[in-house]
Amino acid sequence: MSIDSNIGVPIFKVNRHTYLLLNENIGMTIGQRIRKTRLEIPMTQTELAEKVGIKQPTISELEKGDSAGSAYLPAIAAALGVSALWLQTEKGPKYPIKSITPKELLLITAYREATDEGKTFIEMACASAPKLPGGK
Template identity: 40%
Template sequence: MEYKERVKAARAHAKLTQAQLAKAVGIDQASISDLERGRSQRSSYNASIAKACGVSAIWLESESGPMVAAAQAEPSNVRDTVQPNMAYRYPVISWVSAGSWEEAVQPYPDGFSDRYEMSDYDAKGAAFWLEVKGDSMTAPAGVSVPEGMMILIDTEADVKPGKLVIAKLPASNEATFKKLVDDGGTRYLKPLNPDYKMVECGPDCRIIGVAVRMSGVL
C-alpha cells in the first residue's frame, strides 16, 4: 500500500473528513489533500496524523506492523470529540490569483492569504473565496450574484452544464465567473445578466472550479 493510500486508510479509520483531520493536525486541508493524492509527502506530520487517526505511526510511515496497535484499539479522542456541524476556513484570493491557478504541490501554503472566511461546506479539494466584481452575474430574476457577494470555489467539485463556474480564458490574465452551458455539444460561459453575451468555452478555456456557496448559501 502506497503512502498516500495509508493516509486515506488512516483517515477512513478515524471517520474524519480532510478538513477535520487537518484541523486536528494543525495544517490546512490542501496539505491533507496533497498527501492523499501523492503530490507531497510531509513525513514531519506523520506522528500527528497517526495520533489524530488512532493508528500506528510506524505503520503510517513504512507500513510496518499492524495499522492499529492493541493499545490503540479504542476509538481515538479526536474522533470522539468531532462535532457533526463543522466550520471550514478558506482563503480569500484575488481574481488574478484565481486565473493563474495551477496544479501545485501545495496550492496555498500558510500565509498565502491575509484574509480567511468560514463556511459549513467541506470541500472536495482545494477551495477559496472570491469577491464578485461587476454586474455580469446580476440577473433580473431568479438566481443572481451581484457585485460584492462572496463566492466559495471548490476546485474539485463536479463540473457540468448548469453550474456556476470560475474559468480562465486564454485572452485574459484573470478568472471569470459565469454559468457553464452546453449548446449542441459546444460549451459556453453564460452571464446571468442578459446585457452581456455568452463566450465560447473552447479547448483553451480552463475550468478552475465550481461555485458551491454564495455568502453562505447555494
C-alpha cells in the first residue's frame, strides 16, 4: 500500500472510486496490466490471442506499448477475467467479482472448456476435496 507523508501524517493514496491503490499498479500502462495479469493466471500470449480471436503479435504490441489501445480491450479483459474499466484506465476494482482469484478463474475456465467426462471428473474431485472448518 502506498502512503505519502503530509506534515508527518500518513495519507493513503486512493483513486476517485476510493479503492486503495497498490504501488505495483500506480502508473502502469495498459500493456503492463495485460502482461502482469496474463502471467498471474498463467497464460501465454498465444493462448490469450486465441481466446480473444486475434493474432499473437497484437498482444505482443499491446504489452510492449507499441500500441496504445485496441478495440479488443473488452474481449481481452473478459479473457483475463478482469474489469475492462480497470484494464483500460486502472480505475475501479481489478476483478469484477472481488472474491475470485486468478487460480479460481483458471479452474472455472478449465471446467467450462472440459468435455462432459472432464466436467464429471472435476465435480467428483471437488466433492471429495477436504473442506475447511466453517465451510470456507
